[in-house]
Every structure is written in structure tokens, then in C-alpha cells.
Amino acid sequence: MDRVKRDILIAKADIDKRVQELADVISRDYEGKELVVIGILKGAFVFMADLIRSLRVPCMIDFVRLASYGTGTVSSGSIMITKDIETPIRGRDVLVVEDIVDTGLSLSFLVDRLKERDPQSLKVCVFLDKKERRKVPFEAEYVGFDIPDHFVVGYGLDFNEMYRFLPDVCVIKE
Ligand code: IMP
Ligand code: MG
Numbered sequence: 001m002d003r004v005k006r007d008i009l010i011a012k013a014d015i016d017k018r019v020q021e022l023a024d025v026i027s028r029d030y031e032g033k034e035l036v037v038i039g040i041l042k043g044a045f046v047f048m049a050d051l052i053r054s055l056r057v058p059c060m061i062d063f064v065r066l067a068s069y070g071t072g073t074v075s076s077g078s079i080m081i082t083k084d085i086e087t088p089i090r091g092r093d094v095l096v097v098e099d100i101v102d103t104g105l106s107l108s109f110l111v112d113r114l115k116e117r118d119p120q121s122l123k124v125c126v127f128l129d130k131k132e133r134r135k136v137p138f139e140a141e142y143v144g145f146d147i148p149d150h151f152v153v154g155y156g157l158d159f160n161e162m163y164r165f166l167p168d169v170c171v172i173k174e
Contacts, residue, residue: 004159006170009152010145015169018144019047022125023054026095026142035059036092036119038085040066040110043099046156046164047127047144051097059095062087066106079109094119099156100128104138111138128152128169145169 037059039048045063052059065083094114101107107124114122125142132149147169153159154166163170 005173008168010169012167027056030057040098048097089119094122096124101126103135
């Protein structure tokens with residue numbers, strides 16, 4: 001794991017503080033309600049685990065897995081659900097949790113699919129946001145950190161399935 005050089009972009013202490021702030025805002029916004037929190041596998045699992053333990057509203061959790069297909073390394077925009085949620089969301093307050101929004105293609109696709117199931121409300125909470133990389137307009141209601149256009153790993157985010165276990169968010173140096 002140490003053959004790849006990396007710099008810490010967001011340290012664990014700053015992550016912890018920000019996650020608590022997000023949880024406070026979300027808890028206030030949903031006071032008296034019950035949430036269905038849907039995490040996007042695999043990247044969101046670390047962030048979601050921390051977030052739900054800081055919430056002061058009760059929640060059910062579920063997961064969805066997406067795959068994007070296209071030629072080359074750049075996502076083409078053709079996305080599909082390879083593992084669906086098992087929880088009915090009609091009439092429920094739904095919060096989708098994702099590690100990072102980049103082009104916006106994955107989340108705009110997923111939000112459209114979930115809205116077809118008539119939730120009472122649907123909002124998105126992303127840990128990281130690379131706003132300058134959007135290919136389709138997408139804005140999450142809750143954002144942990146805005147980051148510049150660097151490839152980052154750690155706190156659930158991977159590079160070729162590695163580094164998800166790192167407690168800090170790091171930038172890989174070529
Ligand atoms: P998009 O918004 O549809 O382009 O895709 C977001 C997905 O791309 C995320 O869920 C990540 O899996 C992946 N991704 C985008 N940027 C990064 C990064 O910097 N590090 C790790 N994964 C990333
Ligand atoms: Mg992902």
C-alpha cells in the first residue's frame with residue numbers, strides 16, 4: 001500500500017467534525033420524522049456508518065449498487081442498478097448517501113429512478129463534491145466538502161478497489 005505516494009487532503013479530525021455538523025443539520029431538518037438512508041456501494045459505506053451514528057432521528061438503512069458502462073476510462077453516462085434496495089420507499093423520507101459527486105451522472109440517474117417510486121421526499125447527502133467536473137447539472141442538498149479536481153482515496157473511496165480503509169482523504173501523487 002505504501003508504494004503509491006499520497007498527501008492528506010482532509011484529515012480524520014476534520015472529517016469527524018464535518019460529519020457531526022452535517023448530522024446536526026440533517027437531524028434538525030428531519031426532526032420528528034423517520035428516515036430511509038440509502039447508501040451507494042461501495043464508496044459510501046464508511047461515511048454512511050459515521051453519519052447515521054451521529055443522527056438524532058431514527059433511520060432504516062439500505063444500499064444500492066450502480067455500474068456505469070462505456071468505452072474508455074471516462075464514464076459514458078449509461079448507468080444501471082446492479083443491486084437494488086429492498087426497502088419500499090413510497091411515502092417515506094429518503095436520504096441518499098454517496099461518497100463523491102463528480103460528473104453527476106450516477107446520482108442524477110439514481111435520483112430519477114428512486115423518484116419514480118414516489119417517496120414523500122428525497123434528498124442527497126454527499127461527502128465530497130467536485131463541482132467543476134459536472135457533465136450534467138446536479139446539486140446535493142448536503143455536502144461535506146467541496147474539493148478541487150484531484151483523484152482522492154480513503155474514507156471509503158478507492159483507487160482500483162484499494163485504499164478504502166484509509167482514515168483520511170488523500171490525493172494520490174502520480
Ligand atoms: P459521477 O458523479 O457519476 O461521475 O461518479 C461518481 C463516482 O465516481 C463515485 O461514486 C466514485 O465511485 C467515483 N469517483 C469519482 N471521483 C473519484 C475520486 O476522486 N476518487 C475515487 N472515486 C471517485
Ligand atoms: Mg461510488
